[in-house]
Amino acid sequence: MPTDTYSDEQNIAQQIYQRNRELLQERRRAEDLLFNVSEGVFAVDKEFKITIFNNRLNMMLGLPEGTALGKDVDDVIILETEKGVPVDIKQYCFLPPQKMPILTDLVLKSPVNDFFVKVMFSYIKSEKDEEDSECLVTISDVTKEIMLDKTKDDFLSLASHELRTPLTIIKSYLWMLLNDQKSPLGDQQKTYAERTAASTETMIAMVNDMLNISRLEQGKLNFNLKAGKIISSIQDGLTGFDLKAKEKNIGFKIDFSTLPLETDAYYDDDKFKECIVNLVGNAIKFTKEGEVKVNVENAGNYIKISIIDTGVGISPEDVPQLFQKFGKGQRSYEKSEITGGSGLGLYIVKIYIEAMGGEVGYSSPGDFKGSVFWITVPKFTQIHV
Numbered sequence: 001m002p003t004d005t006y007s008d009e010q011n012i013a014q015q016i017y018q019r020n021r022e023l024l025q026e027r028r029r030a031e032d033l034l035f036n037v038s039e040g041v042f043a044v045d046k047e048f049k050i051t052i053f054n055n056r057l058n059m060m061l062g063l064p065e066g067t068a069l070g071k072d073v074d075d076v077i078i079l080e081t082e083k084g085v086p087v088d089i090k091q092y093c094f095l096p097p098q099k100m101p102i103l104t105d106l107v108l109k110s111p112v113n114d115f116f117v118k119v120m121f122s123y124i125k126s127e128k129d130e131e132d133s134e135c136l137v138t139i140s141d142v143t144k145e146i147m148l149d150k151t152k153d154d155f156l157s158l159a160s161h162e163l164r165t166p167l168t169i170i171k172s173y174l175w176m177l178l179n180d181q182k183s184p185l186g187d188q189q190k191t192y193a194e195r196t197a198a199s200t201e202t203m204i205a206m207v208n209d210m211l212n213i214s215r216l217e218q219g220k221l222n223f224n225l226k227a228g229k230i231i232s233s234i235q236d237g238l239t240g241f242d243l244k245a246k247e248k249n250i251g252f253k254i255d256f257s258t259l260p261l262e263t264d265a266y267y268d269d270d271k272f273k274e275c276i277v278n279l280v281g282n283a284i285k286f287t288k289e290g291e292v293k294v295n296v297e298n299a300g301n302y303i304k305i306s307i308i309d310t311g312v313g314i315s316p317e318d319v320p321q322l323f324q325k326f327g328k329g330q331r332s333y334e335k336s337e338i339t340g341g342s343g344l345g346l347y348i349v350k351i352y353i354e355a356m357g358g359e360v361g362y363s364s365p366g367d368f369k370g371s372v373f374w375i376t377v378p379k380f381t382q383i384h385v
Helices: 004-036 055-061 143-178 187-217 230-237 241-247 269-285 316-321 330-334 345-355
Strands: 040-044 050-053 079-081 102-108 115-124 134-141 226-229 251-255 264-267 291-299 302-309 360-363 371-378
Touching: 040 055, 050 134, 055 134, 115 143, 143 187, 187 345, 226 230, 230 264, 230 269, 230 291, 241 251, 241 269, 264 269, 264 371, 269 291, 269 302, 269 345, 269 371, 345 360, 345 371
Parallel strands: 251 291
Antiparallel strands: 040 050, 040 134, 079 102, 102 115, 115 134, 226 264, 291 302, 302 371, 360 371
16 A cells, blocks of 8 residues: 555655656757757857857858767867957856946858857856856847948048049039139138138048048058157147137147157157147137147147147037047037038047057046047157167
8 A cells, every 4th residue: 555655755756757747848948949059159168179169150151960069179269359359258258247248240150150259257156166167159140230331431432532533523623612812702602612611621521530540440641650749749730720719719729738749759749739639629619718728738648739729519429439430429419500620530630649649538527518529649659679
């Protein structure tokens, strides 16, 4: 005769079996989900042997299912920068969560096709044994987005080249009209021609900005870095800005009283001047009253140049757009019909200054209380010799 004890033991065994079966089904569902997600996913153990390798990665690398398991990750996953520099993926695994990077602009090498990818890491820590911990890596295929950007950039470059010649011709004919002594224009005609000439100059500047950005992003723009007298470059670059400020009845001042005149910096003189002209031009453009001040000072191993104005300032919601490509704040946009501008100037300043080893930044004493744009340029030291 069965006893109650036997019945209880059987019930416990049945419950354990049922729970194990449910856990197994859940694990299989999770593995199926991981295996079939649209992102490439793999995991490695502490010895960097592959423990998980999903279907998307098999397809990207042209591998039969299961062949990657157990292999060293370096034998299967080959990552490079766009310039062909190998990327050691192992150094990014098993870092603390707060130091886990997101790698972008990488190329996944494959016998099928090379892919532009973004790579993210997760440390799956074992609670029982540290040696059982794994690193989960997600590889996102961003080839379509990258190729779309490249196509857009190529179009902008081509369009800019094609636009520059007719714009230069228009500028030349307008100059001839405005300076024709034999058949001078009437007052109204002259006004129209001057406005057209100003708009043409704006268009030419915009085209040149787009060409420079295209060259920068394709790595075709060279920098002539060498020692130079930074104060002389600032004075030369800003020649005539005092007159522009005077036309608007605002003050203009360059203060380098705390920096020795002979201080050497390490920079590209022409591109540095372009940055200074851009920043000071913006300051004067958006300042209706008060003054624009250029402050030059020591900042450790750098020289810091701050452009301080009493203009409209930048609204807090627009600050994240500063120094971004085509980044134009609402206030600057409202004035675009009068002042012009492509939204490329600050982006070019950032790219140029960072290529010279410096930094860019912005601060404001408050809403509608002016702006402070600053850049730094490294001093010339024995390191550069």
